[in-house]
Amino acid sequence: MNEKTKIREVIVVEGKSDTEQIKKAVNADTIETRGSAISDEVLAQIDELQQKRGVIVFTDPDFNGEKIRKVITREVPGVKHAFLNRQDAAPHAKGSLGVEHASAEAIRDALAHLYTEEPDTPALISLEDLQTAGLTAGPGAKRKRELLGEILRIGYTNGKQLYKRLQLFQIQPAEFAQALAQVNEMMGEQTDGE
DSSP states (O other): OOOOOBOOSEEEESSHHHHHHHHHHSBOOEEEOOSSSOOHHHHHHHHHHHHHTOEEEOOOSSHHHHHHHHHHHHHSTTOEEOOOOHHHHOSSTTSOOOGGGSOHHHHHHHHTSOEEOOTTOOOSSOHHHHHHTTOSSSTTHHHHHHHHHHHHTSOOOOHHHHHHHHHHTTOOHHHHHHHHHHHHHHHHHHHHHO
């Protein structure tokens, strides 16, 4: 019998369905935000858990999930982040996105690639680098950011958020260049196939 990996940190999720899916994948405790409007009480619990055991923020790859992630990051420094790719979080092309729809394998994979934000660190990748790469504006910029976020496992961002997220997670220039090469190759394949 395959024993589930034990996670020491407490995983922050949005709701009960997310907790159920996490527990199918790993042996872990969770705390639920119960929506995007996180109460002061839940934030205080997350802060206490961060001090005692550590916290992993694992929210849905959508607007509300990002909103929750930003609030927790601002209020509870040093939390770790797990990101689920959008295609792993959607049961159908037009279905809702969520941790509750992810396979156990996708959840374990996301938890194996954690990031801890490093605030107040120098930018390793400039805004000019992002503009030159066609990630901030122009044809295909949104799709390029989606792919880059998946490859680097930092989630989807808009143009402004991308710069900050690359900085916070201290994505190295070589790692960025390698991921960008993959994105360009994938975009080339998509363009050729149309």
